[in-house]
Amino acid sequence: MLNSKYAPTLLRIGLGLLFLLPGLSKLANPAGIIGMLGGMGIPMATLMGWILILSEIGFGGALLVGYRVKKVVWPLLVIMVVALLAVHVPAWIAAAPMAMISVLTHVLAILGLTSIYLSGPGELAVKG
Numbered sequence: 001m002l003n004s005k006y007a008p009t010l011l012r013i014g015l016g017l018l019f020l021l022p023g024l025s026k027l028a029n030p031a032g033i034i035g036m037l038g039g040m041g042i043p044m045a046t047l048m049g050w051i052l053i054l055s056e057i058g059f060g061g062a063l064l065v066g067y068r069v070k071k072v073v074w075p076l077l078v079i080m081v082v083a084l085l086a087v088h089v090p091a092w093i094a095a096a097p098m099a100m101i102s103v104l105t106h107v108l109a110i111l112g113l114t115s116i117y118l119s120g121p122g123e124l125a126v127k128g
Contacts, residue, residue: 005122005123006122006123007119007122008115008116008119008120008121008122008123009066009121009122009123009124009125010122011112011115011116011122012063012064012066012069012116012121012122012125013064014112015063015076015109015112015113015116016060016061016062016063016064016065017060017064018060018109019056019057019059019060019063019076019079020056020057020060020061020064021060022056023053023054023055023056023057023060024057026049026052026053026056027053027057030049030050030053033049033052033053034046034049034050037049037052040086040087052079055075055076055079056076056079059072059075059076060076063076063116065125065126066121066122066124066125066126067125067126069116069117069120069121069125070117070120073113073114073116073117076113077110077113077114080106080109080110080113081110083106084103084106084107084110087102088102088103088106089103
């Protein structure tokens with residue numbers, strides 16, 4: 001069916017944008033994410049912040065175009081799981097406003113990345 005051919009493509013594009021756009025936003029203000037990581041007690045916050053920014057942009061862009069999807073999803077999964085467990089679940093437990101939406105967004109991203117890993121990039125993917 002035509003729909004099933006393009007379903008992974010739509011999911012891949014949406015997930016790629018989910019990482020690429022926040023990564024570009026962090027690039028515009030790296031001090032924000034670096035300060036947040038430092039405030040959480042993350043060692044080498046500056047290095048870790050830049051790794052996060054460059055990973056979201058690079059791997060998010062690769063996912064967007066469908067380049068080496070089976071490899072690209074792994075670092076993005078790590079980013080989502082760490083953010084979920086270190087930031088969003090604790091905020092949810094502390095009853096922070098909108099925390100449930102953040103938790104669900106991260107869970108959906110994890111499930112979507114897993115789906116793309118299992119199904120492949122779909123149509124219109126860069127070969128590589």
